[in-house]
Amino acid sequence: MGQDSTKGRKVTIFDFVVKMPIHKFDLINLDQNPNLKSQIEELSKLSWPEFLLHGDVRHWSSLFNIFSGYQIAFVAEQYKVIAVGHTVPFIWDGSTDDLPENLDILMNRAVQDCNTIKKPNCLSALAVVIHPDYRKENLSARMIEAMIDLGKEHGIENLLAPLRPTLKSKYPEMPFDEYINMQTRNGELFDPWIRVHLRMGAEVLKIMRESIKVIGTVSEWEEWTGMKFPDSGQYLIEGGMQPLIIDKEKNHGVYTEPNLWVRHTIA
Numbered sequence: 001m002g003q004d005s006t007k008g009r010k011v012t013i014f015d016f017v018v019k020m021p022i023h024k025f026d027l028i029n030l031d032q033n034p035n036l037k038s039q040i041e042e043l044s045k046l047s048w049p050e051f052l053l054h055g056d057v058r059h060w061s062s063l064f065n066i067f068s069g070y071q072i073a074f075v076a077e078q079y080k081v082i083a084v085g086h087t088v089p090f091i092w093d094g095s096t097d098d099l100p101e102n103l104d105i106l107m108n109r110a111v112q113d114c115n116t117i118k119k120p121n122c123l124s125a126l127a128v129v130i131h132p133d134y135r136k137e138n139l140s141a142r143m144i145e146a147m148i149d150l151g152k153e154h155g156i157e158n159l160l161a162p163l164r165p166t167l168k169s170k171y172p173e174m175p176f177d178e179y180i181n182m183q184t185r186n187g188e189l190f191d192p193w194i195r196v197h198l199r200m201g202a203e204v205l206k207i208m209r210e211s212i213k214v215i216g217t218v219s220e221w222e223e224w225t226g227m228k229f230p231d232s233g234q235y236l237i238e239g240g241m242q243p244l245i246i247d248k249e250k251n252h253g254v255y256t257e258p259n260l261w262v263r264h265t266i267a
């Protein structure tokens, strides 16, 4: 316990004054610590809007078996999981056309690629989740660094990430393309999650137009959101980056959201 979270790179005075996380933690992967799965699932439930746990990503459970070595976590005392980083390796030809169109295709491709003899040349981040009690301590950047180190260990050249901009849900009616370019008064990008990645050297590749699709009956949507949907139409839902579309006749609701592909080059 108590490993320095900055291990593996040069530490500057700036780190100690501004950037050092308050808590000490160890970096582990799920392959060595499979018993942490339930804590990771609990953390997901705490951190995502309920409806996102019902998306169309078929191979998500493979993170906990085939890809357990690619799931990393920061654990504090008594093996408390304070942050999680989900990644999968796959083969990418380096072109934007070859980027998977959604998370389901991405996961499916990772599963197919692990059955070929060709070695994956890229790692895709799927999610970073920081425990609510440990947020605003700069741990998200530490997790991205840990993902880059994981890629290095596997001789991988790129860390890709389809980003879910964290504050887009506060502007659900603004077009995604407009939102991702929105700036603060001092000229920084408005969205903190995109900002963190770009500050760490990531480059923007392209928009993943429909990263996830969530389809449910009207009553399922009412349960997931705690709202009522009396008529067909568009509804703003808490945590939704775009409106939910309800069709009463078909008795279903459909929600989709875009992500932004970025790439970190692993030296």
Ligand SMILES: CC(C)(COP(=O)(O)OP(=O)(O)OC[C@H]1O[C@@H](n2cnc3c(N)ncnc32)[C@H](O)[C@@H]1OP(=O)(O)O)[C@@H](O)C(=O)NCCC(=O)NCCS
Binding pocket: 047, 048, 126, 127, 128, 129, 130, 131, 134, 135, 136, 137, 138, 139, 140, 141, 163, 164, 165, 166, 192, 193, 195, 196
């Ligand atoms: C998004 C998340 C990973 C960020 O981690 P964090 O520990 O809260 O944030 P950090 O302390 O590392 O700060 C990262 C940046 O976000 C900003 N930030 C953090 N919380 C914020 C908030 N509620 N509102 C506005 N900005 C915020 C910080 O100021 C910082 O930006 P800056 O360095 O330019 O000032 C975390 O909030 C989380 O787990 N959220 C739920 C899951 C999620 O959305 N994951 C990201 C998509 S995969």
